[in-house]
Amino acid sequence: MESYRFGWLLWLAVAAASCLPPLGLSPFATLAVAAAFVAAWVFLNVRPKRLLTACVYMVLDIFFREISARNHFKVPPEGAPCIFVCAPHANQFLDPFVVQYAVGRADLCFLAAAKTMRRRFIGAMARIVESVPVERAQDLVFKGMGEVWLSPEDRQTLLGRGTKFCTQLKPGDTVTFGGQSLVVGAIASDESLTLKKSAEQQASGWSSFKVTPRVDQSAMFTAVSEALFAGKAIGIFPEGGSHDQPNLLPLKAGIAIMAISTLASRPDLPLSIVPVGLNYFSGHRFRSRVFVDIGEPFQVPPELVAHYAVDKHDATARLMAMVEDALKALTVAAPDYDTLQFFWTLRRLTKSSAHGQLTLAQQVEFTRRFSVDYESVLPDGTKWKDTHEVRRVRTMCNEYNARLKAFGLRDYQVIKVLSSPSLSKAGLLLGWRVMLLVVYVACLLPMGILCLPLTIITRTVAHCKAKQAVLSSSVKIRGHDVSATWKLLVAIVLAPTMWLLYTAAAASLAAAHLSRPWTVEVPLLVFFFWPVVGYGAILAGERVIFLSRSLPPLLMLLLRPSYAQELLELREGLVLAMQGLVDDNGWRVVGEPTRPAAEPTADPSVDIDELERIHAEAATPRPSMVHRSMSVGERRSTV
Numbered sequence: 001m002e003s004y005r006f007g008w009l010l011w012l013a014v015a016a017a018s019c020l021p022p023l024g025l026s027p028f029a030t031l032a033v034a035a036a037f038v039a040a041w042v043f044l045n046v047r048p049k050r051l052l053t054a055c056v057y058m059v060l061d062i063f064f065r066e067i068s069a070r071n072h073f074k075v076p077p078e079g080a081p082c083i084f085v086c087a088p089h090a091n092q093f094l095d096p097f098v099v100q101y102a103v104g105r106a107d108l109c110f111l112a113a114a115k116t117m118r119r120r121f122i123g124a125m126a127r128i129v130e131s132v133p134v135e136r137a138q139d140l141v142f143k144g145m146g147e148v149w150l151s152p153e154d155r156q157t158l159l160g161r162g163t164k165f166c167t168q169l170k171p172g173d174t175v176t177f178g179g180q181s182l183v184v185g186a187i188a189s190d191e192s193l194t195l196k197k198s199a200e201q202q203a204s205g206w207s208s209f210k211v212t213p214r215v216d217q218s219a220m221f222t223a224v225s226e227a228l229f230a231g232k233a234i235g236i237f238p239e240g241g242s243h244d245q246p247n248l249l250p251l252k253a254g255i256a257i258m259a260i261s262t263l264a265s266r267p268d269l270p271l272s273i274v275p276v277g278l279n280y281f282s283g284h285r286f287r288s289r290v291f292v293d294i295g296e297p298f299q300v301p302p303e304l305v306a307h308y309a310v311d312k313h314d315a316t317a318r319l320m321a322m323v324e325d326a327l328k329a330l331t332v333a334a335p336d337y338d339t340l341q342f343f344w345t346l347r348r349l350t351k352s353s354a355h356g357q358l359t360l361a362q363q364v365e366f367t368r369r370f371s372v373d374y375e376s377v378l379p380d381g382t383k384w385k386d387t388h389e390v391r392r393v394r395t396m397c398n399e400y401n402a403r404l405k406a407f408g409l410r411d412y413q414v415i416k417v418l419s420s421p422s423l424s425k426a427g428l429l430l431g432w433r434v435m436l437l438v439v440y441v442a443c444l445l446p447m448g449i450l451c452l453p454l455t456i457i458t459r460t461v462a463h464c465k466a467k468q469a470v471l472s473s474s475v476k477i478r479g480h481d482v483s484a485t486w487k488l489l490v491a492i493v494l495a496p497t498m499w500l501l502y503t504a505a506a507a508s509l510a511a512a513h514l515s516r517p518w519t520v521e522v523p524l525l526v527f528f529f530w531p532v533v534g535y536g537a538i539l540a541g542e543r544v545i546f547l548s549r550s551l552p553p554l555l556m557l558l559l560r561p562s563y564a565q566e567l568l569e570l571r572e573g574l575v576l577a578m579q580g581l582v583d584d585n586g587w588r589v590v591g592e593p594t595r596p597a598a599e600p601t602a603d604p605s606v607d608i609d610e611l612e613r614i615h616a617e618a619a620t621p622r623p624s625m626v627h628r629s630m631s632v633g634e635r636r637s638t639v
């Protein structure tokens with residue numbers, strides 16, 4: 001338990017705030033003196049890591065509309081050594097803080113790329129939160145001096161021209177030339193070396209080459225083992241770098257080596273591996289949602305630790321298979337974004353009427369289980385996704401989403417607005433919402449104008465960084481995994497700067513146009529209430545977006561009733577077809593058979609980036625809310 005000392009500093013802060021104003025000291029000077037005492041107390045009592053994480057948590061609460069977690073009771077208590085294995089790594093620098101926010105362990109330390117640790121600002125933050133640096137070979141790649149030529153006699157001797165093999169290379173490094181990468185075995189001279197294995201193909205002539213240095217990770221593994229011996233928790237993203245792929249990347253074996261080598265040194269260590277699944281709902285967007293699914297902790301089998309001494313590669317591969325299975329049970333994977341969008345459409349068209357809207361955990365579980373059976377193989381050897389019924393429903397889904405996009409609508413608006421019983425009701429609703437929208441806009445316009453520079457700059461920087469990330473990576477699609485990070489990094493610097501500038505502007509205007517005491521009160525009011533008003537404007541802005549999105553379907557209902565009826569019929573047919581897939585898949589929400597939804601469960605756009613509108617006050621789900629009564633193959637085989 002932490003103990004706090006130097007309480008007299010807080011007493012002096014209260015004394016300064018009470019006694020200095022009557023002595024003629026200005027409110028700003030009084031505030032500065034009191035703040036200095038409070039800052040001194042914080043510096044002497046609060047660890048930098050705890051202070052930084054508290055600040056980041058506050059920022060996360062503003063950026064994300066909802067951060068929820070399931071199975072928190074499965075997290076080992078502080079003091080119990082464990083490794084949190086997290087995937088997918090979909091939000092570059094935010095993922096570690098989101099995981100720590102969800103699991104609640106203050107002693108959690110994440111592995112971070114040494115390249116990141118060398119950055120000025122991000123590296124300082126990583127060191128404060130006690131991240132363990134990991135040097136990645138791909139971050140050290142450089143272009144070799146001169147040109148190389150592979151000897152055709154043995155395809156194992158690499159000759160150089162203008163090269164400096166003795167100074168630039170060492171045994172174990174990898175040289176890349178002519179479309180192939182080969183490991184250096186021995187270096188004879190500056191212009192001759194021997195490869196470990198013969199090349200599969202002969203390179204054509206002299207060519208330039210790149211060098212990937214061999215990295216010694218012993219220091220990192222030692223640091224991880226020492227942290228686990230001390231009872232701390234280690235967090236790792238086994239995919240390596242962040243990405244925005246719709247499925248998991250191949251997992252790196254580092255997690256298995258860490259766990260087994262640590263247990264090999266101390267077999268009695270009660271080490272647990274805890275899988276954690278991250279499920280973002282348009283996670284690169286402001287006011288999005290994230291759901292953290294904590295899986296069942298498991299231990300490394302003792303026989304696997306013993307087998308590691310005999311066959312390291314086999315033991316590592318077997319443990320990695322266990323890790324991969326655990327992560328796949330917590331995440332939604334799809335081969336492409338079109339398939340992922342199909343899963344989202346299925347989820348929002350199918351729900352349990354008795355339980356109302358699906359909770360966030362139920363929605364993720366629904367999609368995950370369907371995605372698993374989507375790739376299942378039937379007894380006749382055909383994949384379920386290739387059956388006529390599934391392909392027909394996908395075609396209907398694509399047509400429905402295309403109609404929504406053409407009309408500028410969202411699915412939830414089709415049933416909630418277009419099914420209005422009368423045109424007169426739709427007209428009254430349209431008029432009322434237009435009035436509300438005008439009032440909201442009038443109230444929010446001043447704050448919107450003042451915050452416009454922040455919005456433009458953050459979006460511009462994030463967009464540029466995303467484009468750069470895509471160009472420099474082979475696994476990124478749109479660079480969404482870096483967008484949220486750069487939005488927050490820019491906002492963390494720019495928002496306080498604008499806050500102080502507007503306070504100074506208020507003080508200047510008050511001094512020029514007002515008399516005492518307002519020359520002092522106005523800047524104080526701006527300073528203290530700006531954050532409160534700003535957060536209120538964010539919440540009100542969400543209401544403005546909702547109102548503005550509800551107007552097009554109302555206009556459509558009034559102007560073209562036939563289009564509205566056609567869209568309703570198309571949706572009804574798709575709901576019935578989707579329900580057939582769910583029944584064929586053979587699983588349902590506990591205690592209630594699934595049935596066609598009377599209302600959609602979400603507020604998505606047809607674009608994959610705008611997913612579900614989840615119930616904000618949904619109850620915390622039980623550890624297991626959704627189960628599958630029978631797999632597709634089992635159902636088919638019983639027919």
